[in-house]
Amino acid sequence: MIAVEHLAEVFVEFADTLVDDFDIIEFLEMVTSHSAKMTHAASAGLLLADAHGQLKFMAASQESVRLLELFQLQNDEGPCLDCFSTGAPVVNSDLERATERWPLFAPQAVRAGFASVHAFPLRHRKDVIGALNLFSIDTGQLEPADVRIIQALADVATIGLLQERSIRDRRIMTEQLQGALNSRITIEQAKGVLARTHRIGVDAAFDLMRSYARRSHLRLSEVAEAVVTDPSLHPEITTPR
Amino acid sequence: MTEATGDLLQGLCIAVTSSLPAADAAVSLMTGRDGGGGPAAASSRGAWRLEELQFGLGEGPGLEAFSSRQPVLEPDLGNDGMSRWPGYGPAAHEHGIRAVFAFPLQAGAARLGALDIFRTEPGPLSPSALSRAVTFAEQAMDLLVDDPDRDARDRDESHSGRPAPRGHQHRDPARRDLAHRGRPHRGRAGGREATDPDIVHDVLSHRFEVYQAQGMVMVDLGVGLTEAMARLRGHAFAEGRQLLDVARDVVAGRLVLDRDSI
Numbered sequence: 001m002i003a004v005e006h007l008a009e010v011f012v013e014f015a016d017t018l019v020d021d022f023d024i025i026e027f028l029e030m031v032t033s034h035s036a037k038m039t040h041a042a043s044a045g046l047l048l049a050d051a052h053g054q055l056k057f058m059a060a061s062q063e064s065v066r067l068l069e070l071f072q073l074q075n076d077e078g079p080c081l082d083c084f085s086t087g088a089p090v091v092n093s094d095l096e097r098a099t100e101r102w103p104l105f106a107p108q109a110v111r112a113g114f115a116s117v118h119a120f121p122l123r124h125r126k127d128v129i130g131a132l133n134l135f136s137i138d139t140g141q142l143e144p145a146d147v148r149i150i151q152a153l154a155d156v157a158t159i160g161l162l163q164e165r166s167i168r169d170r171r172i173m174t175e176q177l178q179g180a181l182n183s184r185i186t187i188e189q190a191k192g193v194l195a196r197t198h199r200i201g202v203d204a205a206f207d208l209m210r211s212y213a214r215r216s217h218l219r220l221s222e223v224a225e226a227v228v229t230d231p232s233l234h235p236e237i238t239t240p241r
Numbered sequence: 242m243t244e245a246t247g248d249l250l251q252g253l254c255i256a257v258t259s260s261l262p263a264a265d266a267a268v269s270l271m272t273g274r275d276g277g278g279g280p281a282a283a284s285s286r287g288a289w290r291l292e293e294l295q296f297g298l299g300e301g302p303g304l305e306a307f308s309s310r311q312p313v314l315e316p317d318l319g320n321d322g323m324s325r326w327p328g329y330g331p332a333a334h335e336h337g338i339r340a341v342f343a344f345p346l347q348a349g350a351a352r353l354g355a356l357d358i359f360r361t362e363p364g365p366l367s368p369s370a371l372s373r374a375v376t377f378a379e380q381a382m383d384l385l386v387d388d389p390d391r392d393a394r395d396r397d398e399s400h401s402g403r404p405a406p407r408g409h410q411h412r413d414p415a416r417r418d419l420a421h422r423g424r425p426h427r428g429r430a431g432g433r434e435a436t437d438p439d440i441v442h443d444v445l446s447h448r449f450e451v452y453q454a455q456g457m458v459m460v461d462l463g464v465g466l467t468e469a470m471a472r473l474r475g476h477a478f479a480e481g482r483q484l485l486d487v488a489r490d491v492v493a494g495r496l497v498l499d500r501d502s503i
Contacts, residue, residue: 051375057449068449174371179311185349188449189466192456192492202453202492228350228456228466 007149010034014156023219024161024180025187028059031132031157035150036061039142041134042114045071046157047080048122048130050181051174055080055131058184063206066112070105071133078105079119080131087128089151090119092141115139120154124162129177132157183221190224193231197240212237242270242281246388250282250381257358257377258284261370264337264361267292268346268381270354271307278354288359291333298328302343303355310352312375313343316365339363342371344378346385349452351466353385379447386470454488461497472498 013030028046036044045060045067057071074080079090079102094116098106109117114135122130132154142150162176187206194205212234213223223234231238250268257266267283269292276299280292295301306313315322318339323330333341340360346353356378358366366374385391451473458469473491476498477484490496 051372053372054447056447072448175311175314178375179309182310182345182347182349185452187349188452189349189351189456189459192453192458193460194456195453196457196460225350228459 006034006038010038010153011156014160022160023183023221025059025183026220027160028157028180029061031153031160032059032061035132035134035153038153039118039134039146039150040136040140041118042137043067043135045133046122046130047071047074047084047133048161048177048181049084049128051178055084056181056184058130058180063203065201065203067135070109070112070135073105073108074131074133076104077102079117080133083119083121084128084131087121087123089121089147090117091147092139093117094139109135113137118142118150120151122154122158122161124158129158129161183224186221186228187224190227193227194237197238199240208237242385242388243390246384246390247282249384251284253377253381253384254282254284254288257356257374260373260377261358261366262360263342263358265291265359266377267303267357267359268354269295269303269357270385271304271352273307273352276304281354287336288357291336291338291359292357294332295329298326298332300326301329301333301357302326302341303357306343306345306355307347307352310345310347312345313341314365314371315342316340317363319363333359337361340365342366342374344374346378346382348379348382348470349455349466351382351386351470353382353467356381383474386467387474391467391471448485448488450492451484451488454491457491458498462500 013034032044032046035041041061043061043064046058047055048058050056055071055075057068060067060071071080079093083090093101095106095110095114098117112135114137116136116139118134118136120132120134121128122132132150134150161180187209190209191202191205194200194208195202198205198208200208209223209227210220212218213220216223223237226233227238254266254268257263265284265288267288268281269278270281271278276296279296280289283289283292292303295304302313302315315325318330318334318341322341323334326333338359338361340363342358342360344356344358346355356374358374454473455466455469458464458472459466462469462472464472473487474484477487480487487496491498
């Protein structure tokens with residue numbers, strides 16, 4: 001049962017974020033963190049469809065290579081692909097029993113330590129632009145009221161993503177989504193640079209970059225871009241120790 | 242940019258006009274410094290001149306797509322486009338253009354220019370046409386990354402303060418056969434024809450490991466983004482392996498490209 005207080009907290013944070021100049025990847029990360037916390041899920045991730053209809057990973061409640069692989073796999077099969085195609089949530093799926101439905105995804109998710117999975121469509125009018133994916137380590141069920149709340153969270157994420165409720169045509173959506181997808185690529189490039197520079201893993205590289213961005217009050221995307229194109233701007237994280 | 246790359250880009254522009262409901266297409270290189278750059282290829286002389294116009298005026302859909310890092314889709318140049326680009330809009334309109342769709346040639350922080358697609362009738366691109374347009378932009382980016390003259394662009398990308406690339410050759414379409422057919426480009430994993438209108442999107446080259454590996458190769462070799470990607474792709478092609486597999490080896494630390502490896 002999702003606590004109302006938590007819900008209020010989430011929507012206040014959303015409102016603050018939407019008013020200020022924000023970073024799209026950080027915003028989506030906030031959505032995933034909150035949805036994970038609210039449902040006691042172990043992990044949550046958000047995927048967006050690119051111009052080719054491929055689901056691309058954008059943000060997660062924790063960055064881990066293992067999780068990224070589980071998200072990437074869902075281009076071919078899985079709960080996110082299902083809810084992306086149908087526009088309907090996929091809820092309370094017991095992974096142990098889902099091998100027939102998702103022969104590649106289910107066993108891999110089980111190996112990663114998860115027991116159940118949920119996926120919510122990111123909807124904009126008649127289109128589905130992506131999916132919010134939750135993983136749990138137990139097979140606890142989401143109640144109908146919780147399902148509605150998480151779907152509302154996903155809907156608010158879509159609004160934040162598109163930055164304008166009254167977007168009438170598809171082209172603005174495409175422009176912004178393509179921009180957002182490109183931002184994610186920059187982050188992956190930056191992870192590679194920092195991982196090699198400091199001889200650490202890519203996950204640790206992400207944490208390094210994000211904590212630096214936060215304490216310096218900089219946008220994650222800006223830091224990532226600079227790490228790759230002009231490292232002298234941020235010697236604190238780009239110089240090997 | 243080599244002549245071979247220019248040829249291929251021109252072939253790509255022509256392919257755009259046959260694959261999409263578009264009258265013309267052009268590719269311009271941009272340097273991100275005060276609207277620097279210029280046309281690199283076009284499907285017609287008129288399209289080439291429209292590209293030159295953007296740089297002359299310092300405004301236009303391609304420049305905007307490049308600086309905003311996202312596509313600029315203007316299906317109604319005659320109305321919205323006129324106020325959006327007070328100089329370029331009317332001039333393009335006079336050339337008969339009624340809609341323009343510009344796509345940045347980029348991959349993450351690597352930005353090289355834009356692909357501009359022109360229509361003589363107003364109206365948006367359909368979702369499938371949009372998807373193909375994005376694929377063409379990705380192909381154009383690939384061609385530029387693989388261009389043997391990329392070093393100059395690479396230095397420019399890395400804000401080293403060095404001057405913009407010399408030897409940027411203009412390809413005036415009036416001086417060549419516009420019915421040019423494309424040919425496979427060497428050095429690309431898969432060796433796919435850039436002008437193939439039924440392009441199958443190579444999903445594997447867009448997995449996250451590829452971009453992580455790109456960042457790693459930058460550090461390993463001390464080069465910029467474009468060079469790093471070119472080296473990864475070149476290595477994959479030379480070894481007859483998929484780019485994604487090479488990338489995974491780099492990310493896992495199993496493979497470190499050195500200055501001598503291809």
